[in-house]
Amino acid sequence: MLDLVRRHGWNATAFQTLGGEYSYFFHGEGEARGCVAYVDTGRAWVAAGAPIVAEESIAELATEFVRAARAAGKRCCFFAVEDRLPDATGEALRSIRIGEQPVWDPREWPEILREHKSLREQLRRARAKGVRVREVSPEELAHGPTGEAIRTVAERWLAAHEMAPMGFLVDVEPLSRAPHRACFVAEREGTVIGFAGVIPVPARGGWFVENLLRVPDAPNGTAELLVDTVMRWAANVKCQWLTLGLAPLAGDVPGALRFARRFSAPLYDFEGLRRYKAKLQPRVWSAIHLSYPSEQSAGASLFDALEAFTRGGFVRFGLATLLRGPTFVLRLLALALVPWTILLAIAPARLWFGTPAVKWFWVAFDIVVALGLFRLLRTRDVALMTVLAVAVTSDALLTLVEAIVWNVRHMQGVGDALVVLAACAAPALASVVLWGARGRILRMRGV
Known part of the structure; x- marks a missing residue:
């Protein structure tokens, strides 16, 4: 699986599929061999992104995955795909827009800072409060106290959110895939107060900031200072494509999703997340879709995709959220x-x-x-x-x-x-x- 991701991992989600909760559907031989990573919700197979395969074989692998799901008595869908999958599959799959993904060319970051005083001010505030950011090696994560400190940051960050922790593509496991990711910590007076975990997007020669976490009482500008360090590091390694991942329900989504965006604020601030990412001045926003077989309803597909995030079903997730005292x-x-x-x-x-x-x-x-x-x-x-x-x-x-x-x-x-x-x-x-x-x-x- 790792070899396929390294050769054909084009979507930002590709490296995330190396986690333990996924099942894998393999198809093809030789250079045409590919894989779809998915979770089985009981009702459906929900794929984490598009098929991981050579571009010319995307449609074939998607078709075989749909056929296999149907043979198993399951619905199926592909969550968080870019335009490439709908373009390749034509009328076989329908798609609805579920959000946008901001993209930067890290080489342009110094110019972005020169043009936006508010960003420079955030960096200045964090530095003035004694915040420093450094890269952490896999060896330090594995054998030093830094790994435990990062886990503490993740626990405090999760506790600051009123919804129960979700799984699937937003599962927070900051030390997973450590040998393959770049890790950065923000420290103040020797204490870790923030973390950025960056995973590769090999087929694009790019990187995805999978985790950007800070403790609730970290000084203003801590997250921006982490991003600044990641951008400069990415430019030094000749990266031309970097994303902070999906801003769910952002942009021109269907009416039902706009309604959800507006009235779900007590539990999750979708608008605030989009505003934060926009503040960092991305070069472009890429549309992100949910794709599903043409004979399947959009409502059922959305239900299946949401269930994949709930760690055991909506009732269990709802009770877990209730017990957090939102x-x-x-x-x-x-x-x-x-x-x-x-x-x-x-x-x-x-x-x-x-x-x-x-x-x-x-x-x-x-x-x-x-x-x-x-x-x-x-x-x-x-x-x-x-x-x-x-x-x-x-x-x-x-x-x-x-x-x-x-x-x-x-x-x-x-x-x-x-x-x-x-x-x-x-x-x-x-x-x-x-x-x-x-x-x-x-x-x-x-x-």
Whole structure:
């Protein structure tokens, strides 16, 4: 497989397919031999980029892959392909644009810096804060403390994101394929605070910045200083093509994807990622597509591609994200407490609580918790988060006891049962979310 990638790896994703989660479909003999790297979601085979083969054999290999998937009872698609695959396969595959890929000629980087003062200022800020970037050898990664420091950076970077870590082409494994990649670290006072991992795109004589990570409290300009070092290194090795990879949902994507781009910001800032890459002044933006058999629907193909990223399915991924305590969930909990507290205040005390004193205790408790949650949305104070998590966990336990001791004996139908169930489930869920958010914030801060 490595030999095929070295000879025919034209897409930025080619070297990523050497990871352990991929299956491989081989076809052809001699110079026409090629491969499609894919993951099996259960419903579909989702290829990581275009077929890895000589250009004149792309259409044949794509056709054979589709035929093999169909024989196995699977749908299939090719994720993150450039125009070359749709052009080669004609009407056999349909394609939808899913984003754009920025491309630079590293030799032009000094001119870009001369023309854009804001970029120079970012570099100046990072250097003024004592940030220095250096290349790291594979030997140092394997045998020194730098490798562990890079893993820590990756863990803190992942913890800063509210979605659960994804797999497939965005899996963050900063030390994988170490012998074949170039690695750079940003350090401040001897501590690693950022990392850039660059993998080759052999058939283009280019490089792909696969990982560009920094800890959340790194000085402004750290990422830009990493890019600056990578650009200068790439120019020195005579590279004329370099990318930072796909900016998903960027550019002229279909209406449904524009809708997703606009309303998914609470979990992932697609617009912000595109703006950041644009700030680095790429020479060109290349369209990136999802290609799929003409008899297959676009909706099913998008579903399959997204499922490939979820590490075990949408339900598992959704639960994993929920357990990280994302901001929008905390906001929903805070907002939901307002009408719930009003309902408690007007509910008959004798029917639901036994005595007015118990009722007004819960009303006061929920008001305090709601105020704490609204404050938490502004501060992310770990101490406050701990207090709220303990309080809401206690709420969940006491509510369950109250339901068993009092409410179960006084329920008068299905409606009452549903109210009691909601009263027990809500604080239990909230406590899990708060403890998950606390753990994520601590990991993000390196505690």
